[in-house]
Amino acid sequence: MTAEKSAVYxxxxxxxxxxxxxxxxxxESLEGLRGNPxxxxxxxxxxxxxxxEAREAVAALVGASPEEIVFTSGGTEADNxxxxxxxxxxxxxxxxxxxxxxxxxxxxxxxxxxEAEGFEVTWLGVDGDGVVDAGAFEAALREDTALAAVMWANxxxxxxxxxxxxxxxxxxxxxxxHADAVQAAGRLPVDxxxxxxxxxxxxxxxxxGPQGAGALYVREGVxxxxxxxxxxxxxxxxxxxxxxxxxxxxxxxxxxxxxxxxERARRERELRDxxxxxxxxxxxxxxxxxxxxxxxxxxxLTVEGVEAEGLVLFLxxxxxxxxxxxxxxxxxxxxxxxxxxxxxxxxxxxxSVRITVGKDNTFEEVDGFLAAFRQAVGRLRELSPLQAG
Numbered sequence: 001m002t003a004e005k006s007a008v009y010x011x012x013x014x015x016x017x018x019x020x021x022x023x024x025x026x027x028e029s030l031e032g033l034r035g036n037p038x039x040x041x042x043x044x045x046x047x048x049x050x051x052x053e054a055r056e057a058v059a060a061l062v063g064a065s066p067e068e069i070v071f072t073s074g075g076t077e078a079d080n081x082x083x084x085x086x087x088x089x090x091x092x093x094x095x096x097x098x099x100x101x102x103x104x105x106x107x108x109x110x111x112x113x114x115e116a117e118g119f120e121v122t123w124l125g126v127d128g129d130g131v132v133d134a135g136a137f138e139a140a141l142r143e144d145t146a147l148a149a150v151m152w153a154n155x156x157x158x159x160x161x162x163x164x165x166x167x168x169x170x171x172x173x174x175x176x177x178h179a180d181a182v183q184a185a186g187r188l189p190v191d192x193x194x195x196x197x198x199x200x201x202x203x204x205x206x207x208x209g210p211q212g213a214g215a216l217y218v219r220e221g222v223x224x225x226x227x228x229x230x231x232x233x234x235x236x237x238x239x240x241x242x243x244x245x246x247x248x249x250x251x252x253x254x255x256x257x258x259x260x261x262x263e264r265a266r267r268e269r270e271l272r273d274x275x276x277x278x279x280x281x282x283x284x285x286x287x288x289x290x291x292x293x294x295x296x297x298x299x300x301l302t303v304e305g306v307e308a309e310g311l312v313l314f315l316x317x318x319x320x321x322x323x324x325x326x327x328x329x330x331x332x333x334x335x336x337x338x339x340x341x342x343x344x345x346x347x348x349x350x351x352s353v354r355i356t357v358g359k360d361n362t363f364e365e366v367d368g369f370l371a372a373f374r375q376a377v378g379r380l381r382e383l384s385p386l387q388a389g
Contacts, residue, residue: 054251075203085224090146157289158298186257209253
């Protein structure tokens with residue numbers, strides 16, 4: 001095992017470092033809970049109790065009932081289960097879906113799978129800030145719409161969508177509405193008692209929990225067809241023996257996120273605004289996403305005359321880890337569909353980086369990053385053919 005190369009981690013939208021308190025709970029689970037949660041004996045009962053305690057904590061984070069939480073392997077599976085599951089459970093004749101163009105690939109690719117299965121998908125555009133227009137959304141809904149999907153907050157540019165208004169429009173028409181809240185939960189107040197979503201995707205590793213654990217909130221009475229069949233775990237919606245240690249860690253992470261939400265958001269917002277103030281005067285550097293309705297930790301920038309990949313590597317060499325676009329896909333050098341949907345050109349998309357602070361970052365780290373950022377941008381512009389057009 002090698003130590004992480006980058007000393008300062010500013011890519012918290014990709015994944016967050018495991019909280020020490022979460023790790024402690026997971027180690028206790030790995031060492032002490034050896035039973036299968038489905039087993040009837042005492043070790044099985046102890047494992048099942050740990051899973052149900054975590055379910056209660058995850059439910060509390062979003063204002064749900066524990067019975068409405070289905071554990072999955074992560075946010076991607078939760079999104080897939082929602083989009084495909086809602087569509088396949090829809091009444092006969094409902095073969096239409098409305099999905100925004102700025103969704104996470106887990107939702108976008110599920111929408112494309114629906115098209116391959118004969119569904120018609122309306123791919124809803126966004127404005128220059130990456131935000132869905134509520135009027136256009138309502139106009140896209142039809143009598144044969146099986147579901148609509150718009151994420152709570154964008155994983156790339158950080159824009160927050162008007163999900164309460166969109167979900168209400170669907171609820172009035174009896175149309176299931178799915179929201180990917182992977183980036184929002186733990187950073188913004190997410191309450192399914194106030195926002196009438198049908199399903200909601202969550203992921204532990206965006207909350208300082210373990211990778212490989214997620215959840216789907218399924219509102220009571222909403223029909224979802226399972227993707228994974230087997231022993232009938234998770235109310236038959238996600239068969240397979242539960243990962244007790246990861247789920248236990250998820251529960252602790254959710255409980256901490258709920259209790260520390262205001263303080264975390266306040267600190268992240270201060271760090272984010274310090275970065276924005278530091279880059280505001282730089283020539284050819286532009287903020288992407290909504291200037292106000294955005295995640296408290298997200299700074300997404302287009303840097304003219306610089307390729308994002310080179311900038312990320314240069315900053316990494318200087319000791320700062322940032323992201324270029326989404327870090328949830330691999331293979332191929334393609335422009336971000338999110339940025340293209342917002343109206344950016346391919347050159348601008350390839351010149352965009354994402355800086356996302358976390359609860360443990362400091363002002364000193366941010367100041368050091370700003371100095372490194374100016375150095376990297378200046379040097380790369382001297383070398384880049386993009387600067388010369």
